[in-house]
Amino acid sequence: MEKGMRKLNLQGESSNWQSPTRRQRCEPVSYSEETILSKVEEIMDDVQDKLPDQDNKLHQFLKKKIKDLEIDKRELVGVFGRTGAGKSTLINTVIGEKNLLPSGSVSACTSFMIKVEANMQKQYEAEIEFITEEEWKDELWSLLNFLGDDADQEDDQEDDEDYHDTVDKLSALYGEEWRDKSPENLMENKYFEEVPEFLHSEKKRLTCKSAEELSAKLVKYTRSESSDGEGKEVKKWYWPLVKCVTVRVPNNDLLQHVTLVDLPGNGDRNKSRDKMWKGVVGSCSTVWIVTEINRAAAEREAWDILKSTCSFIGNGGECQHIHFICTKSDVTGVWDDRSADAVRARILQDNKKAKEEVNQEFRKLKEVKKHFSDECFKVFTVSSKEFLKEQHLTPEETEIPKLQEFLQELNDCHSETLNYVSGAHGILSLIQGARSRAGADRNTDVCRELEEKMEQELKKVRQPMQTYDTFERCLTEGVEKSKSSWERLLKSVLYPPRMKGSAFHRILKCVVQKSGTHKPKNKKLINLNMKLTSCLTDSIDEEFKKTFPNEATCEPFNGIINSFSLETERLMRERQEYKDVELQLIFLKTEEEKMKTKLNKTIRKQKKTIYKSLMETIEENMKEGYEKAAEIRGRHSLKNMRSTIENHVRDSKDIMFQRAKNVMLEQLENLMAQILWELKNTMQESIELSLNTDGDSIPDVSDELQMVKNYRDKLKENSIEAPPLMSADPPVPATHS
Numbered sequence: 225m226e227k228g229m230r231k232l233n234l235q236g237e238s239s240n241w242q243s244p245t246r247r248q249r250c251e252p253v254s255y256s257e258e259t260i261l262s263k264v265e266e267i268m269d270d271v272q273d274k275l276p277d278q279d280n281k282l283h284q285f286l287k288k289k290i291k292d293l294e295i296d297k298r299e300l301v302g303v304f305g306r307t308g309a310g311k312s313t314l315i316n317t318v319i320g321e322k323n324l325l326p327s328g329s330v331s332a333c334t335s336f337m338i339k340v341e342a343n344m345q346k347q348y349e350a351e352i353e354f355i356t357e358e359e360w361k362d363e364l365w366s367l368l369n370f371l372g373d374d375a376d377q378e379d380d381q382e383d384d385e386d387y388h389d390t391v392d393k394l395s396a397l398y399g400e401e402w403r404d405k406s407p408e409n410l411m412e413n414k415y416f417e418e419v420p421e422f423l424h425s426e427k428k429r430l431t432c433k434s435a436e437e438l439s440a441k442l443v444k445y446t447r448s449e450s451s452d453g454e455g456k457e458v459k460k461w462y463w464p465l466v467k468c469v470t471v472r473v474p475n476n477d478l479l480q481h482v483t484l485v486d487l488p489g490n491g492d493r494n495k496s497r498d499k500m501w502k503g504v505v506g507s508c509s510t511v512w513i514v515t516e517i518n519r520a521a522a523e524r525e526a527w528d529i530l531k532s533t534c535s536f537i538g539n540g541g542e543c544q545h546i547h548f549i550c551t552k553s554d555v556t557g558v559w560d561d562r563s564a565d566a567v568r569a570r571i572l573q574d575n576k577k578a579k580e581e582v583n584q585e586f587r588k589l590k591e592v593k594k595h596f597s598d599e600c601f602k603v604f605t606v607s608s609k610e611f612l613k614e615q616h617l618t619p620e621e622t623e624i625p626k627l628q629e630f631l632q633e634l635n636d637c638h639s640e641t642l643n644y645v646s647g648a649h650g651i652l653s654l655i656q657g658a659r660s661r662a663g664a665d666r667n668t669d670v671c672r673e674l675e676e677k678m679e680q681e682l683k684k685v686r687q688p689m690q691t692y693d694t695f696e697r698c699l700t701e702g703v704e705k706s707k708s709s710w711e712r713l714l715k716s717v718l719y720p721p722r723m724k725g726s727a728f729h730r731i732l733k734c735v736v737q738k739s740g741t742h743k744p745k746n747k748k749l750i751n752l753n754m755k756l757t758s759c760l761t762d763s764i765d766e767e768f769k770k771t772f773p774n775e776a777t778c779e780p781f782n783g784i785i786n787s788f789s790l791e792t793e794r795l796m797r798e799r800q801e802y803k804d805v806e807l808q809l810i811f812l813k814t815e816e817e818k819m820k821t822k823l824n825k826t827i828r829k830q831k832k833t834i835y836k837s838l839m840e841t842i843e844e845n846m847k848e849g850y851e852k853a854a855e856i857r858g859r860h861s862l863k864n865m866r867s868t869i870e871n872h873v874r875d876s877k878d879i880m881f882q883r884a885k886n887v888m889l890e891q892l893e894n895l896m897a898q899i900l901w902e903l904k905n906t907m908q909e910s911i912e913l914s915l916n917t918d919g920d921s922i923p924d925v926s927d928e929l930q931m932v933k934n935y936r937d938k939l940k941e942n943s944i945e946a947p948p949l950m951s952a953d954p955p956v957p958a959t960h961s
Contacts, residue, residue, distance in 0.1 A: 257641045258480070260935050264648050267928050268293060271652065274923040282917040285909070286655060293647050297825075298341070299482045299634045300507050302537075304489075304529045305514030310551035310608070311486055314514055315340060317608040318627050319478055324348075324435040324471065325486070326447060335393075336466045336497060337504060338446065338486040342479035343472035348438040351470040352428040352445050354421060355494055357411070360465060363494050365407045366737055367394060370730070385745035386730060396461035422465050438471070445469065467497050478631045481638040489529065489743050498741075505533060506541040506832050510634070517550035517574075517605055521581035525746070530592055532749040535761065538595025539768045540835040542828050544775055546601045548582050549627075550575075554607040554616065568616045575605035594765040600775075637776075642939045643821060649936045650814025652929040654914050657807025659922040667915040670802050674790055674812070674911050681788045682904055689781050689896045691771055692889065695764060699885040702763030706756070706881040710873050713755050718866045729862040736853040736865060740846055753843040756873070760838050760884055772831040780827045785820055788903060792816070808914045815910045823899055830898075834891045841884040845876055 272290045275283050305311045312327035319340065343349055355363075367390050394402040402410055413423060421428040428445075432438040445462050446469060473479060485504055511533075515526035530546070537543035553575050562570070582603045586592070604623045611622040619625055717735075720728060731750070734742040740752040772780050779786050792809040795802050802809065849872025853865040873880075 257939070260939065261641050261644060264645050264932055264935060267932060268648050268651070271655070271923070271925055271928060274925075276921045278921065280921070282658060282913055282922075285913045285917075286651065289647075289651050293644055293651075297481075297638075297640050299509050299638065300485055300504065301482060301510045301512060301631070301634075302485050302487045302505055302508035303512045303514060304487050304526075304533070305512075306525045309514045309516055309526075311514045313608045314512075314549065314551060314606065315484055315486065317611055317624055318631070319473065319476055319484070321435050321473055321476075322612070323439055324473065326439050326443060335463065335488055335494075337468050337488060337501065339468065339470040339483050340479065340486070341470065341472055341483040342476050343474045345472075346474045348432045348435055348474065349472040350430040350438055350442055351472075352421070352430070352466060353468045353470075354419070354425075354428070354465050355467045355496055356425055357423060359494055359496055360422075361407065361411055364410055368402075368407055370733065370737070386734065389745050393464050397464050399460075416465075418460065419462055419465065422462075435473075442469065442471075467494075468500060478628060478635065481635045481640070482631050489532075489749065502536060502836075505536045506836075508537060508541065508543055510545040510547065510630075511537055511543050512547045512549050514549045514551055517553045517578050520548070520550040520578050521585045527585065527589070528748050531589065532751070534589075534592045534595050535754070535835075538592075538774070539761075539765060539772070540832055542774050542832070543596075544600065545630075546596060547627075547630075548586070548601065548603045550578050550582070550603065550605045552607065552609075553578075553605040553622070554610045564616060568621075571616060572621065578605055579603040594762075595769065642936070643818070645932060645936045645939055646814055647818050649929070649932045650811045650818070652925050652932055653807040653814070654811035655922055655925050656929050657805065657811065658914070658917070659924060660804075660807070667805055667808075670795070670805055670809075671911055671915050673795070674792075674915075675908070677790050678904070678907055678911075681790070682900065685784050685788055685900065685903065687784075689784065689899070691767075691781070692893060692896070694767055695892060696889055698763045698767055699760065699888065702760040703881045703885050705759040705763070707877050709759055710756065710877055711870075713758065714752075714870060714873060717750060717752050717755050718869065725862050732862065732865055733854070736850045736869070739843055739850055752869075753839050753846060756846070757839040757842045757884070760881065761835075764888075768831075768835060772827065772835075780824065780831070785823050785827070785899070788816070788820065790816055790907070805915060811914055812907075812910055816907065819903065819906050823902060826898070826902075827895070830891070830895045834888060834895065837887050837891055838884045841887045842880060845880040845883065846872065848872065849876075 268290050272287060275287055277283075303311050303315065310327075312325035316322055316324050316327065324340070325338065370390055371387070398405075398410060398415060416422050419428065430438060430441050432441065444460065445466055447461070447463065485508070487505065488501065513526050513529055515523045520526070526548070530548075537546075554571060583601070586601050587598065604626060606624055606627070607617060607622045608624065610617040611619055611624040718732070731742065731744050734744075735750055735752060741750065741754075743749045790812060792813045796806050796809050846869075849869050852872070853868040856864045856868065
């Protein structure tokens with residue numbers, strides 16, 4: 225099988241098949257999945273146009289089923305790492321676009337995400353989404369407040385990275401003018417003349433013929449001013465206003481079903497950016513954590529990223545793979561006076577050692593291991609420089625091809641095209657089956673048998689879904705532990721060791737202004753809500769992971785959804801009296817599979833909401849306390865902020881933790897009820913309308929049915945079972961130095 229755009233040679237019985245417009249079909253030809261999808265979509269559009277506009281239940285049902293066929297899922301690969309770790313260079317190298325994302329001496333801005341995906345057009349495009357004018361006004365007020373609150377602590381400002389970060393943000397957009405202007409003055413339109421899209425709440429679109437041209441145009445929206453003069457012609461830098469940048473690359477097979485997302489850390493001051501961050505991170509099926517190799521195992525920031533995001537990507541997300549990527553693997557301990565073979569051997573030996581040390585470090589992370597097994601974690605030692613120049617290492621030894629292979633496998637394992645074509649085949653089977661039996665007797669026997677089978681299957685589904693009692697018991701323990709541990713949990717955040725009160729004052733001010741979450745520059749994320757929720761999440765993490773696993777090989781609720789079956793294939797095989805409704809039974813089989821796929825997507829989405837509800841309820845209950853603390857000014861303000869938060873938790877602890885438990889249990893109960901309702905009602909409607917509805921006025925779609933069947937069969941034939949998405953590391957050659 226070819227990698228990338230898989231080619232499918234379609235050989236069908238209907239060699240004289242004609243399209244819905246009855247033009248002569250060409251000789252069998254090899255098609256890509258993209259082409260097949262396009263052709264089947266065209267067929268289904270034409271079939272929908274053929275269906276009569278009558279107030280007929282079957283006609284309306286068919287039109288709805290065609291409309292519900294959709295392709296919208298892309299695999300998200302989130303890329304984390306501090307500025308300078310080599311994220312942009314890594315992305316550029318892996319996707320084969322050397323000059324796409326700016327890298328090097330121009331300082332990156334890390335407050336928003338950059339998505340990189342395929343473009344259907346033959347050009348390079350960028351779409352820039354801004355925060356709203358109202359959001360910038362609120363953020364501006366917060367930034368100026370932050371700087372103005374601590375005028376009496378100017379001696380500490382010189383060493384305060386958060387202070388410098390805030391100044392840099394304001395200076396990027398306003399130069400020095402912000403220093404003597406009010407927030408109202410700084411919202412005047414003259415400051416945004418170059419970005420009218422911001423004022424009109426629109427997206428800015430850039431289109432270029434080359435990656436270099438697009439990269440140059442993006443600089444003012446994605447980078448900060450460089451100390452060595454790069455980007456000198458830019459007068460203003462608009463990154464403080466940016467929410468998200470989507471870059472689209474033409475003709476790139478690796479991005480066919482995959483989007484790479486360069487992610488900032490969380491804890492953003494802007495609520496809409498923070499909400500988008502949580503949504504994207506929770507949807508990543510893979511996370512790349514990028515760090516330089518020389519101190520990979522000891523790199524504090526890389527491990528802090530993993531620890532602070534594990535609940536968002538694990539039980540609160542759908543991540544299946546964590547790749548710890550050590551960049552610049554060509555420079556570890558290499559001396560110029562060695563032979564090429566000796567240099568190569570030393571690099572490979574150092575890379576092997578780095579992998580061992582990183583794996584050892586991962587095994588120590590108890591809080592991460594609650595969400596992920598060792599099998600989910602893999603270490604890569606990569607060199608973009610060696611991959612491009614091949615001075616000492618072969619391309620394979622740089623491990624860039626391994627990452628490319630992984631992305632290709634994500635594309636190849638992507639089943640959305642097959643799901644669409646299978647669904648189309650089922651609908652066409654129903655149309656043709658209904659036409660062939662127009663005016664025939666109703667199929668009461670087969671209907672009754674299917675409905676009885678459905679009730680039996682629903683009983684099987686109900687039993688393993690009785691997880692409510694287990695979660696209720698776990699959460700009750702979590703509530704009691706939270707009520708007895710809240711003082712210790714708060715103290716670990718409000719009284720950090722080895723930090724002066726004056727330095728922590730500004731940090732805590734940011735925490736309460738941002739509803740309990742703040743990421744100080746070059747320091748660990750502070751998330752007071754997560755800390756207060758920790759006893760609750762600890763109590764259910766193991767059971768939650770077992771009930772809602774992220775691994776592709778495991779299924780929610782112990783696989784009971786996928787075991788649901790009306791056994792239509794058995795009926796077709798064993799019951800000759802049902803031969804004349806075979807096409808309808810084919811439809812019911814595809815409808816059953818489509819329903820189970822839809823339910824598994826619903827579960828994957830809802831389980832994230834259920835898990836996050838614990839922390840969201842705590843945050844909601846802490847809101848009043850944060851607001852009171854944020855208003856505190858003057859002498860002893862640090863002491864007063866601390867006591868305000870402590871008093872708020874003390875007064876609300878008996879209600880707050882219990883409410884978090886109740887909200888989660890209610891959402892869990894609602895999900896289980898929704899699953900049963902969807903299964904019963906969808907399949908009941910499909911049985912009734914496919915077998916007991918008059919098929920008069922239904923068009924002949926025999927040709928379309930045969931062609932789509934050929935497409936479906938070839939897609940199935942060429943699809944591969946999801947393999948372990950990376951092979952074992954090759955042996956490292958012996959060192960002869």
